[in-house]
Amino acid sequence: MRIVLFVPNWTFVDMRSKDTQGIAGVWPPTGLMYVASVLQKAGHEVFIEDGAFWTQEELIKRILDHNPDIIGAFSIAMFWERLAKLFKLLKTRKPELKIIAGGHGPSAFGEQCLIDSPELDVAVRGEAEYTVLELVEAWSSGADITEIEGCTLRDSSGTVVKNPSRKLIENLDELPFPSVDLIDLELYQPSAGQVLRLPVMQVISSRGCTHMCLYCYRLMGDRCLRMRSPENVVDEIELYVKQYGAKEIKFWDELFTHDKVRIIEICRLIVERKLDITWWCSARGDTVDEEILLAMKAAGCWCINFGVESAVQKNLNTLRKGIKVQTTIDAIKLTHKVGIRTFGTYIFGIPGETYEEGLQTIKLAKEMKSFYTEFFPITPFPGAELYDNSQKYGKVLRPLSDTGMLKEEIPFEPYTMDAEQIAKLRKLAYKAVYINPGFILMRVFAIRNWFDVKTLFGGAISLVKIIFVKKK
Secondary structure, three states, rough: EEEEEEOOOOHHHHHHHHHHHHOOEOOOOHHHHEEEHHHOOOOOEEOOOOHHHOHHHHHHHHHHHHHOOOEEEEHHHHHHHHHHHHHHHHHHHHHEEEEHHHHHHHHHHHHHHHOOOOOOEEOOOOOOOHHHHHHHHHHOOOOOOOOOOOOEEEEOOEEEEEEOOOOOOOOHHHHHOOOHHHHHHHHHHHOOOOOOOOOOEEEOOOOOOOOOOOOOOOOOOOOOOOEOOOHHHHHHHHHHHHHOOOOOOOOOHHHHHOOHHHHHHHHHHHHHHOOOEEEEEEOOOOOOOOOHHHHHHOOOEEEEEEEEEOOOOHHHHOOOOOHHHHHHHHHHHHHHHOEEEEEEEEEOOOOOOOOOHHHHHHHHHHHHOOOEEEEEEOOOOOHHHHHHHHHHHHHOOOOOHHOOOOOOOOOEEEEOOOHHHHHHHHHHHHHHHHHHHHHHHHHHHOOOOOOHHHHHHHHHHHHHHHOOOOOO
16 A cells, blocks of 8 residues: 655644744654555555645645555644644545544544544544554455454544554564654754754654643553663664764653663663764653663763743642752752753743742742753643643633644633733743843853754844843
């Protein structure tokens, strides 16, 4: 079968506020590349199209030029409306197309997707590799698809049915590496502050998370973390270094440092194989100590993202972070001590948070002296507790199609603070952290190449827009 996997058309205007579009980047669709690799291994002909680079009409033409039997789209919640329109246009031009949708949006509200889009055949929930493969094989042989696990679809009477969930993949090592050969790597650019060297490649060394944060939608299930073996992870890295000339790795794991022994072994293998790479990852403050940090440093880790969120313990408890504020503070200080930079993220508008508590968070963010810091308004995404029971926590202000933590408009306000106060906190935060001599000198002395200059310049422009340009 000929299959086209794609991301719907979008631009930075859809994803980010005007003041941060200059530092935005586009990363390859790793999820689609994993699905593609499984389909290719089974003998199917697969193509990937990324709507980040094309208008709607250009994307439609590119998809149909492949003459596919089946198309499969990845969608987040905010893209669903445009994707439904895209399905209608594609089906009009090629009525025999079989259409699949997956990703966070269809996983969270697949039944509504099928109601909204008569053209959609199946909404795939959760991990898509084997579900999509089973669908493709069934359509290829003319078999019935109505009992396939992990699918939301219509039964023989046309009724929308949510089949049982598919069991999660226990052995991630069995999956082939993502089909990088199906994309044009030169089209992609990293987001500012998240890369030290180019070219950069992505690796997902584990799936899932052991925590249940209020604002997080768990695509991989609740409290379910599965990890690839160190050898398998480093084999993928080595492939990228030797075949694609990669100099940097971006780890997308939700909880990269969960297993200390595993991470130290990954670091040992990177050093043993003499892989010249630098890398970036995310961690929780309660999963790092000096031993693991030193091993990471020796293996090329240059920056760790810590989700600090708030300076007030009450607010972390509300978010269900399961960690003490001081634990994260200590972890960031220790990370700096061993010579690894940090990327700190903070949230405003937490249910129950007051404006004064937001000011405490700004003070903490400034004291942490991270290499890069971002401040987000809390956002209710479908499938997350904050969305499913939003009235318990506050008021949703914007529709799904215009919702996102990087958007200009505030998507949610708690009962203890209004949207105007949240926006003001964000502006004050960027001013406090970035407009000070110590930070400016740190960033200037960190310049190593032209990419750093470009990143710093783009960040400066965005900062001016955030702090000084009045919103209309």
